[in-house]
Amino acid sequence: MSPGTTLEQWLVLQTVIEEGSYVRAAERLCRxxxxxxxxxxxxxxxxxIELLEIVGRKAALTEAGRLMLEQVRPLIxxxxLLEARASGMREGLRPSVSLIVDSVFPKxxxxxxxxxxxxxxxxxxxHVAELLRTESEQALRQHEAELYVITQKPEDRAGASLLMEVEFLALARADHPLQTIGGPLGAAQLEQHPLVMIADRTEQRTRIRGQxxxxxxxxxxxxxxxxxxxxGYGWLPLHRVSGQIERGELRALALLAGERRKTPLYLVFDNEGLAYDRAVAALAGFLREAGAPA
Structure with a gap:
């Protein structure tokens, strides 16, 4: 059975409610x-059923009207969106872009x-997929997306560019035993305590562990x-733990060397031709702007 109402009628109802009157709704709809x-x-x-009632000088929804319009709004x-996508296709825009980002990229x-x-x-x-180091590099090799933000600059992508650097800080809980040792900590002292690492499953299987x-x-x-x-202790991305540091839950470790590390993030196109695709190039541009120093 075909619908007895039209999308246009529901759009008129929504506009009347948004504008508060028939007159302003008519002006907005050019009717x-x-x-x-x-x-x-x-x-x-x-x-x-009655969908509208006049409250003062404004058109308002009845309870039934409110319930009905709530269900119709997503359809409108x-x-x-469907018309916008058709317009984009007419203009030569791709309907979607796949983006793979390393999980250390600040949200x-x-x-x-x-x-x-x-x-x-x-x-x-x-479509965004969030991966860790070797997983994102493998995705690039398998051409799983149009655009990538990864930690290793591929040698075969001339258009790859440095997007930003993420700072990591050596941290431990405020009451961790390492916090009670005086003086800068060396490798021998650190090895007496568990190291917490961020690693994908490939790294977990293949990494050579020290003592x-x-x-x-x-x-x-x-x-x-x-x-x-x-x-344990570990190097954690500073932007993700600033709150814990401010509250005193985590404290930086004084190390002989390497208490701060920086991990670069590179913006990479799946192939150089995509740098000239309007949608992909635009997303790349917005990522560069977001990653630029404040």
């Missing part, structure tokens, strides 16, 4: 007030870039939690 009234009367007649937005910068891209290209979907105990985790969150719970 006459009588056509707006007719569309709403027909909609209510078809449904057999879906049709708008605020990532989401800032995605929001900016969404605003500029609402018709293009972005000390190594506890490895495949997510940054788990590694941070492990250090916070006193499992």
């Amino acid at each position: 006459s007030q009588s056509s707006v009234s007719y569309a709403l009367a027909s909609l209510q007649e078809r449904l057999g 937005e879906g049709f708008r 605020p910068q990532l989401f800032a870039a995605l929001r900016a891209f969404q605003s500029a290209y609402p018709q293009v979907q972005v 000390g105990s190594v506890w490895s985790f495949t997510t940054i969150d788990a590694a941070i939690e492990a250090v916070c719970h006193g499992v």
Whole structure:
């Protein structure tokens, strides 16, 4: 059975509620007030329920109208997005872009870039996968995405560029035994305590361990939690643990060398031709802006 109401009628209803009156809704829709009234009367007649009531001088939804419009809004937005994608296809835009990012890439910068891209290209979907070091490098070799943010600069990608550097700090819980040792700590002292590392599954299987105990985790969150719970010490991304440091839960370790490390992140196209694709190039541009020093 075909629907008895139309998307246009629901759009008129939504506009009347957003504008608060039939007159302003008619102006926004570039229609006459009588056509707006007719569309709403027909909609209510078809449904057999009252959707609107006048409160003071403004049009307001009845309880039934509120419930109905809540269900319709996603459909209206879906049709708008569908039309936007059709427009993008007509203009030669790809319908989607795949992005692979190393998990150490700061989330605020990532989401800032995605929001900016969404605003500029609402018709293009972005599919984001978050991986760790060797996993993201393997994904690049297998051409799993159009764009990558990875920690190793590939030799066969001339267009790869440094995006930013992520700072890591050697940290342990405030009451960890390493915090009670006076003077800068050397390798021999560190090896007496477990080291917490962030490593993907390939690294966990192949890494050659030294004399000390190594506890490895495949997510940054788990590694941070492990250090916070006193499992061991470790180098953690500073932007992810600033709150714990400020609250005194974690403290920096005084080391003879290497208490601060920087990991570079490179922006890489799957192939050089994609640097000239409008959507991919735009997303790359927003990632560069987000990763630029403040």
